[in-house]
Amino acid sequence: MATPANENDPRVKRTRQLLLQAFISLLEERHTIHSISVQEITERATVNRATFYAHFEDKYALLEVWMREKFHHVLESQFSTTSTLQRSTLHLLILAVFDFLALWQYHLKPADRQFVPFFEVALQQELQEVLLNWLKQVPLSVPVCQETGETTALVISWAIFGPAVQWSRGDQTITKDVMAHHVLAIVIAGLSPVVTVT
Amino acid sequence: MATPANENDPRVKRTRQLLLQAFISLLEERHTIHSISVQEITERATVNRATFYAHFEDKYALLEVWMREKFHHVLESQFSTTSTLQRSTLHLLILAVFDFLALWQYHLKPADRQFVPFFEVALQQELQEVLLNWLKQVPLSVPVCQETGETTALVISWAIFGPAVQWSRGDQTITKDVMAHHVLAIVIAGLSPVVTVT
DNA sequence: ACAACACTGTTATCTAATCAACACTTTCGT
DNA sequence: ACGAAAGTGTTGATTAGATAACAGTGTTGT
Numbered sequence: 392m393a394t395p396a397n398e399n400d401p402r403v404k405r406t407r408q409l410l411l412q413a414f415i416s417l418l419e420e421r422h423t424i425h426s427i428s429v430q431e432i433t434e435r436a437t438v439n440r441a442t443f444y445a446h447f448e449d450k451y452a453l454l455e456v457w458m459r460e461k462f463h464h465v466l467e468s469q470f471s472t473t474s475t476l477q478r479s480t481l482h483l484l485i486l487a488v489f490d491f492l493a494l495w496q497y498h499l500k501p502a503d504r505q506f507v508p509f510f511e512v513a514l515q516q517e518l519q520e521v522l523l524n525w526l527k528q529v530p531l532s533v534p535v536c537q538e539t540g541e542t543t544a545l546v547i548s549w550a551i552f553g554p555a556v557q558w559s560r561g562d563q564t565i566t567k568d569v570m571a572h573h574v575l576a577i578v579i580a581g582l583s584p585v586v587t588v589t
Numbered sequence: 590m591a592t593p594a595n596e597n598d599p600r601v602k603r604t605r606q607l608l609l610q611a612f613i614s615l616l617e618e619r620h621t622i623h624s625i626s627v628q629e630i631t632e633r634a635t636v637n638r639a640t641f642y643a644h645f646e647d648k649y650a651l652l653e654v655w656m657r658e659k660f661h662h663v664l665e666s667q668f669s670t671t672s673t674l675q676r677s678t679l680h681l682l683i684l685a686v687f688d689f690l691a692l693w694q695y696h697l698k699p700a701d702r703q704f705v706p707f708f709e710v711a712l713q714q715e716l717q718e719v720l721l722n723w724l725k726q727v728p729l730s731v732p733v734c735q736e737t738g739e740t741t742a743l744v745i746s747w748a749i750f751g752p753a754v755q756w757s758r759g760d761q762t763i764t765k766d767v768m769a770h771h772v773l774a775i776v777i778a779g780l781s782p783v784v785t786v787t
Numbered sequence: 788a789c790a791a792c793a794c795t796g797t798t799a800t801c802t803a804a805t806c807a808a809c810a811c812t813t814t815c816g817t
Numbered sequence: 818a819c820g821a822a823a824g825t826g827t828t829g830a831t832t833a834g835a836t837a838a839c840a841g842t843g844t845t846g847t
Contacts, residue, residue: 397832397833400804400805400832400833401635401636401637401804401805402803402804402805402832402833402834403833404635405635406833406834428793428794428795429794429795429796430793430794430795437599437602437603438599438834438835439599439834439835439836440794440795440796440835441796441797441798441834441835441836441837442833442834442835444795444796444797445833445834449795449796595802595803598802598803598834598835598836599834599835600802600803600804600833600834600835601803604803604804626823626824626825627824627825627826628823628824628825636804636805637804637805637806638825638826639804639805639806639807639826639827639828640803640804640805642825642826642827643803643804647825647826788847789846789847790845790846790847791844791845791846791847792843792844792845792846793842793843793844793845794841794842794843794844795840795841795842795843796839796840796841796842797838797839797840797841798837798838798839799836799837799838800835800836800837801834801835801836802833802834802835802836803832803833803834803835804831804832804833804834805830805831805832805833806829806830806831806832807828807829807830807831808827808828808829809826809827809828810825810826810827811824811825811826811827812823812824812825812826813822813823813824813825814821814822814823814824815820815821815822815823816819816820816821816822817818817819817820
């Protein structure tokens, strides 16, 4: 990481785009991040290797950005600003998180697992934002300050995200739907102090 | 054209590629070059407008490069180095030229026609090269110096190219195949002083 | 065990791409 | 017919990307 970059320069946008595309296309061929080198990424992106390090710490930082964007896109498309805090939407949201984690989990070899906690943070943040937006739109049963809302979103996001991570890592003997159902019940209960979900 | 560019710099290659791709994709939508502006090309290519002029005189220069590359590709793929100077390959070559000219002709509005002669030169040069390579490989019936070979290729290339241009511009009352047949006969006759085509 | 090899991160130097601004020309609506 | 809008082609100053070279860290094989 020599020089951080001006986010608005068209060259910067294009370079990041090229690196992301190259990474994704390699991921589709290889299936595991472990077997992909920075050299390969930059070669395919027609970008100099040094330029890579001007944008990303390493390939895992690139992965994080990609996952964050992908996750953001999933949440945005399925839970657009029009959807509100309801039992049904919450259920769908939980399932979406489970699905997403299950999907990319198989790209990681055991050797990569050490990095996993790092980008999980990014996903949790995205999830928290969605929940916070929902909380803001809903008429709360009790008046709460901004801090309470944010804390609620934080806790609930982890209540969904944590189980999803563990489930995706585990043997998945309990089915996704059963897990999601459990989580949903607890989340709704957890929300009861500030809002009644119907 | 402010600064000519270093042909080997990866940035240069990529920029040219991006401009070409943008141009082609616009051409597929619009069908006429006349309705495409330099601005649009650069926007779609995510390249600055000033950068365009560092590479090309105007959009017609870009068109010329594109046509040259495309034509080169057609000739290379259909008449690889393995093919030799024979009646059948000559026939195919002539048809390929006719087809190529017919194809892109409809991209041009009357207003663009003034530029046509300009890039026809580029195509003729490509054609001449193919012919020259063939002449070099074939055992000539009479010993000829290098200059004679080049002149022969030059004349023959025009003998093919000129009729193809006129035919593609005209009403095409005579079919492509009939025209090609006439041209073939004359070309073979024209080659007879240096080589007998079977 | 060690040598050959491939990959990683980092640096200084150089160059291509961006930007904003300029004076035109062309096109278009009313 | 005329003013607005959009496109052209050019310039100088600024910034991101390319390059080559570096030391260091695994892999690989023999």
